[in-house]
Amino acid sequence: MKQFWITFMGSIVGVIVGSVLAVILVIFMIAGLIGSAISNASSSSEPAIPRGAIVLELDLRTARTDSPMRSPFGFTGPLSIVDIVQTLQRAETDDRVHGLFLRANEFGLPAASAEELRGAIEDFRSTGKFVVTHAQGFEGTSVTGYFAVSGSDEIWLQDTASFTPAGLAAEITFLGGAFEQFNAVPQFEQFYEYKNAANTFTETTLTEAHREATLSYMGSIFDTTVAAIAADRELSEDDVRAGFDSAPHSAEAANAFGFIDRLGHVVEAREAALARVEGGASSLSIEDYAESTPEWSNAPVIALIEGQGSIVTGTPDPGPFGGSDSIGGDRMSEAILAAANDDNVRAIVIRVDSGGGSAIASDQIWHAVIRAREAGKPVVVSMANAAASGGYYLSAPADYIFAHATTITGSIGVLGGKIDLSGTFGMVGLNSETLSVGGEYATAFSGQQSWTETQRAAYRAQMEDIYVDFTQRVADGRDLPMERVLEIARGRVWTGAQAVDLGLVDEIGGFRDAIAMAKQLAGIAPESDIRVSRYPALPNPFEALSELFGMSAENAEAAARFNALMELPEIQAALEARQRMQGGELQLRSDAPQPQ
Structure with missing residues (x-):
């Protein structure tokens, strides 16, 4: 008993000492951030440009x-x-x-x-x-x-x-076999065979459709790089391939x-x-x-609205200490509408780097793009590394779409589901029972039991409604016959080079090309200067300080610990898996890996 109390009190003292040290560390960190913010905010801190x-x-x-x-x-x-x-x-x-x-x-x-x-x-x-x-x-x-x-x-x-x-390579992990070992039952529905994000949980290896689509877009990216390198180095494509092969x-x-x-x-x-x-x-x-300070200009304004990361509802806050960005349905749609209602803005460029996410948030942003065009503001989309699934959904109604030849896009489809962990809990003697009142669907998203046939049918019907909406949005936005959209949809991923041929993208080009097209659509002469203005504006250092001072010391300490933890790759992977496993919201998401 004496040893117990010694251990117990030692643990308490350890926690107290650890907390004090953590608070001191946070104070130093905050002081450093404040000093950096003040330094960056001060006009005297502008870097000296050499003569x-x-x-x-x-x-x-x-x-x-x-x-x-x-x-x-x-x-x-x-x-x-x-x-x-x-x-x-x-x-x-x-x-x-x-x-x-x-x-x-x-x-x-x-x-x-x-x-x-x-x-x-x-x-x-x-x-x-x-x-x-x-x-x-x-x-x-x-x-x-x-x-x-x-x-x-x-x-x-x-x-x-x-x-x-x-060359290029991609590794795809499958958890289906691991779930079998732990009596976990993944239950996912997807429209259709190429919408393979759920395969990570349901399969033990590549399906034929998964293999076909992945090799297709990887091959397209490789072909693009070979052709570009050959042109840059004044070599033949055969010589470049031979060099890579050896x-x-x-x-x-x-x-x-x-x-x-x-x-x-x-x-x-x-x-x-x-x-x-x-x-x-x-x-x-x-x-x-x-x-260094550029010359001030009163030239016409092109609004730049950027979105990167998973698409989610609301206005996600990355926190004062960093974290991964995401596209909030509220934030992005409000930014688009603000630019549309600003008389100084002549056109809007939306930069997208997203593999998708929430179907609801994607549709919210889609509607804002429609409203901007109705307000007379041309909208041009510039696709970055990915604009797939929900990322393509919000892009479809734009006046003009640019993608890189190597951009991952398309993935017109929907998926969703859950994992029944009741068998896993049973292996360790844990029992969780679900009670409900009302309709049978009340327990559809429970992780402690499998779907009934009625629940699965109802869930699939919800997904089908979203798939019909998605394909209709594409048909309307891209002026394509529905029959053609259904052929190239089915959840399949394409590169930008392939998407141009399919009519999903207008032209291969980068950010500057999108700005040039926005000028053209706004009736601004090519040689005329313009100002590119971000909507919403990035926070300046003083705004950062204001946000930081709004936190208590305890919250600052918790935020520092939490953000450090959240940056761990294993935590990021677990959260991503958890998000997909949750029922509730259906997902327009592509998991096409970036080949390396």
């Missing part, structure tokens, strides 16, 4: 989101893909900027992010400015890291590194193949880039350049 010629530097080894995170302290992160594109466009007309020095990603990027960056590099070079890239190895087997920079004027590789790009290569062999121009260390490559400028130049990070 004379400049070579911008961009490090692609840093993980980047497609659009800026909406976290109150998101400004501390690296530039998003969209911001990189806009910053390079601004640099094109800046006489001080002579070139760009890139640090290549060694392991691979999402394919459409790589394609967007490649396009930005091509546009930058078209103005007569140079791009020099250095890689400390292309160590991953994915071709996408190399694809992003293959259009550089000069590519350096550290001579002790490897050139390993060989990977990995030493640095010397990659140079002999024509994939690399020079061998050397990063300091040598940077010196060579600066030496390209007659009279010398200074290096400046693209982040510092982006923070």
Whole structure:
């Protein structure tokens, strides 16, 4: 008994001490964030731009989101893909900027992010400015890291590194066998055979439809990268394929193949880039350049509304310490309507990077797009890495849709279900009994019992209604016959290149192409300046401080612990699985993996 009390009291003391230390840690963290916010908010903190010629530097080894995170302290992160594109466009007309020095990603990027960056590099070079890239190895087997920079004027590789790009691969995990071991019964319905997100829970291996669709879009992405790299490096496509087929290569062999121009260390490559400028130049990070104040303009406004992550109802809050973004039905639809009602806005560009989610929220955003068009505002969609399922649903009514050739899109279908865990609980002697009053459907979403035949039939009927609505939205938005929509729907995923041929997308292009089309549809001359204004605006540092001071110390401590926990990959995977297992809301979701 004495030992029990010693252990018990020791545990209490440990909790108290741990809590005090955690509070102290949070105080230091908050102080650091406040200092960073004040520093960023102060006009005196604007980075000093070197006098004379400049070579911008961009490090692609840093993980980047497609659009800026909406976290109150998101400004501390690296530039998003969209911001990189806009910053390079601004640099094109800046006489001080002579070139760009890139640090290549060694392991691979999402394919459409790589394609967007490649396009930005091509546009930058078209103005007569140079791009020099250095890689400390292309160590991953994915071709996408190399694809992003293959259009550089000069590519350096550290001579002790490897050139390993060989193709694309995707790993798909199936839990069906594991559920059998634990007497769990996955119950899902999907429209139709290509809507394979639920296969993770119900199957033990690839179905024929799953295999067919996955290999089809992966092959399309690979073909796109091969063709682009061949054009960039002035090689034949057969030579590029041969080089990938025989990977990995030493640095010397990659140079002999024509994939690399020079061998050397990063300091040598940077010196060579600066030496390209007659009279010398200074290096400046693209982040510092982006923070420098551009000229104020009263040019016509194009509203930019960005959505990335899962589509959910309401207005999700990523929290003051970060977290993954999601597309809230309320937030995005309100932003679209606000832009539509703003007399200063001439057109709207919606940037989508989402594999889908809530059918209800997707339809809410779809309706806002319709209202914007009825208000006379042209709407252009720019698809990023993915605009599939719910992401395609909200895009369908736009005036014009751009996708990258490597964008994952389509997945016109619906799925939903639950997992009956009563057998699992029984294995450990746990019994949970469900009581209900009213209709039989009251227990349809219980995880403690299987569907009755009546419940399954009713649930499937709900899904069929959504599938009919979805396909009708596509037929109306894309001006396609319903018969054609039903042929290319069935939940199948397509690449942007395939979607253009099918009529689901208007044109292959990136963010800048979408802005140019918005200008055209708004009647703005191509040579005229415009202002791209985000709706809603990103929070500034003082707004971030206000939000932070609204928290108690206890809540700040809890938020810090919770956000650190939530970032763990295993927790993210578990939450994703739990979301899909829950009944209630039917999902317009695609789980097509980004090939690496």
